[in-house]
Amino acid sequence: MNTEQLKETFISLYGESDNEIQLFFSPGRVNLIGEHTDYNGGYVFPCALTFGTYLAVRQNNQRLARFATANFDHRGDVKLDEPFEKEGKSWINYPVGVLNEFRKKAKEIEGVDLLYSGDIPNAAGLSSSASIEMVTAFAMNEIFEFGFDRMDLVKLSQNAENQFVGVNCGIMDQFASGMGAADHALFLNCDTLDYERVPLKLAGMKIVIANTNKRRGLADSKYNERRAQCESAVEAIRKEKNIRHLSDLDLEEFNALSHLITDETERRRARHVITENTRTLGAIEALIQDDLQSFGRLMNQSHDSLRDDYEVTGKELDTLVEEARKISGTLGSRMTGAGFGGCTVSIVGDEQVETFIREVGKAYHERTGLTADFYVAEIGDGSKQID
Ligand code: GLA
Numbered sequence: 001m002n003t004e005q006l007k008e009t010f011i012s013l014y015g016e017s018d019n020e021i022q023l024f025f026s027p028g029r030v031n032l033i034g035e036h037t038d039y040n041g042g043y044v045f046p047c048a049l050t051f052g053t054y055l056a057v058r059q060n061n062q063r064l065a066r067f068a069t070a071n072f073d074h075r076g077d078v079k080l081d082e083p084f085e086k087e088g089k090s091w092i093n094y095p096v097g098v099l100n101e102f103r104k105k106a107k108e109i110e111g112v113d114l115l116y117s118g119d120i121p122n123a124a125g126l127s128s129s130a131s132i133e134m135v136t137a138f139a140m141n142e143i144f145e146f147g148f149d150r151m152d153l154v155k156l157s158q159n160a161e162n163q164f165v166g167v168n169c170g171i172m173d174q175f176a177s178g179m180g181a182a183d184h185a186l187f188l189n190c191d192t193l194d195y196e197r198v199p200l201k202l203a204g205m206k207i208v209i210a211n212t213n214k215r216r217g218l219a220d221s222k223y224n225e226r227r228a229q230c231e232s233a234v235e236a237i238r239k240e241k242n243i244r245h246l247s248d249l250d251l252e253e254f255n256a257l258s259h260l261i262t263d264e265t266e267r268r269r270a271r272h273v274i275t276e277n278t279r280t281l282g283a284i285e286a287l288i289q290d291d292l293q294s295f296g297r298l299m300n301q302s303h304d305s306l307r308d309d310y311e312v313t314g315k316e317l318d319t320l321v322e323e324a325r326k327i328s329g330t331l332g333s334r335m336t337g338a339g340f341g342g343c344t345v346s347i348v349g350d351e352q353v354e355t356f357i358r359e360v361g362k363a364y365h366e367r368t369g370l371t372a373d374f375y376v377a378e379i380g381d382g383s384k385q386i387d
Pocket of ligand 1: 034035036037038039169170171172173337338339
């Protein structure tokens with residue numbers, strides 16, 4: 001749906017008015033490397049995609065926020081003079097959670113009509129929920145002149161997801177959606193929140209995303225279990241060294257202290273986090289040095305660690321990665337996002353992209369019975385207002 005169609009749909013839903021319709025956009029993201037490190041105070045390296053969530057907004061001169069989406073048939077209203085309540089598993093919880101966070105900071109909106117339209121593939125793990133939160137936060141901040149900066153809005157959106165929606169995610173997805181820049185990846189230190197935009201110089205290569213199209217059944221509970229295992233590993237280490245999170249340790253320190261983690265599974269979880277931080281720093285350095293071979297190799301190692309130590313891959317992601325690596329011209333391939341389904345990201349030579357999509361798609365179907373979708377990623381800007 002283009003922006004003209006979005007406006008037309010808006011008017012067909014909410015009618016004509018003298019108030020202006022304003023349009024906003026926030027992207028989804030793909031993470032290149034640095035997985036399951038954000039909530040451990042580590043490094044991530046995501047970039048914003050050109051697909052994401054569009055939002056058309058208009059003030060309605062009532063004490064009411066009305067929500068609709070062009071993606072499916074579900075609407076909802078929220079009274080602005082009453083407490084915001086969570087509504088089951090509705091998508092409206094994401095934007096209402098954002099309004100709730102603004103309210104905690106004594107920032108109240110006036111009545112608005114909102115129409116969302118997303119072009120991120122559904123449930124693909126490319127952060128459609130973060131893009132809904134960020135587009136809402138960004139739009140309300142602009143329209144009502146709340147005066148928050150982007151990083152405030154990123155944190156506010158993460159809080160909405162943690163506290164209102166009830167998903168205990170880290171900061172990476174909201175950060176990438178809010179702070180992205182075309183043709184750049186974002187190097188974020190999730191402990192200090194210092195970040196840098198690194199030019200994505202991929203001479204002759206493309207970023208190819210492959211969607212397993214596997215339903216991510218118990219992903220949330222397994223995600224929380226991984227978080228708990230990391231916290232427990234931190235507790236164990238604290239018997240000898242006072243750390244705040246796993247990323248306070250480098251590999252050498254970890255190797256010297258890892259015997260304190262008596263649970264073998266927890267030890268492997270912790271090892272993933274610490275080795276992933278090292279790989280992420282190495283990959284960023286390799287990119288800066290135009291050494292895409294090394295970048296790809298570190299992506300491969302990242303996947304293997306997520307498969308063996310962190311155990312968040314599964315048959316579908318592993319199959320896509322195995323088949324991707326068989327294609328000459330693939331420099332690296334790994335799962336991206338939380339795992340348990342969702343997508344892989346691969347760096348593939350321009351000339352081989354077609355073969356990649358055909359061959360990996362065919363083998364994946366033969367081995368799993370599922371049909372993968374492929375997207376050649378374009379790296380776009382973070383949250384913005386559009387004309
Ligand atoms: C999900 C979460 C992120 C991050 C990744 C794993 O996408 O929302 O905060 O933890 O998983 O790297």
